[in-house]
Amino acid sequence: MFQSFHEISSSDSSIESYKIKAEIVMQAFFENTISEISNDIEEKIRVIQISLLKETIRPLISGFWRNVGAGLVSAFFFALLLACLALIIQFSGSTISIKVKKKTNIESSE
Numbered sequence: 001m002f003q004s005f006h007e008i009s010s011s012d013s014s015i016e017s018y019k020i021k022a023e024i025v026m027q028a029f030f031e032n033t034i035s036e037i038s039n040d041i042e043e044k045i046r047v048i049q050i051s052l053l054k055e056t057i058r059p060l061i062s063g064f065w066r067n068v069g070a071g072l073v074s075a076f077f078f079a080l081l082l083a084c085l086a087l088i089i090q091f092s093g094s095t096i097s098i099k100v101k102k103k104t105n106i107e108s109s110e
Helices: 002-009 012-060 064-091 105-109
Strands: none
Touching: none
């Protein structure tokens, strides 16, 4: 019984069949392993990329209250500048006069 099995399993066609089956199993194993490794690598790269983008963008994003403070400071300095200009004009002796011309009925009908 073992003699006939040994003769059949050690024939050239059986050995070639075993080789083909082994190659198919190894190829499936390698493809599965490579797929898992590449998925892991892609996920790690995605996580690293997201963290790098957050670190890069974080200094560029200012908060709401920071913007409000900057607006208040700039408005204060602008008002101070206008007040200084008004004082300079007032104490320099210059006179600014604005004349407003009243419309008459003749001008308004045209």
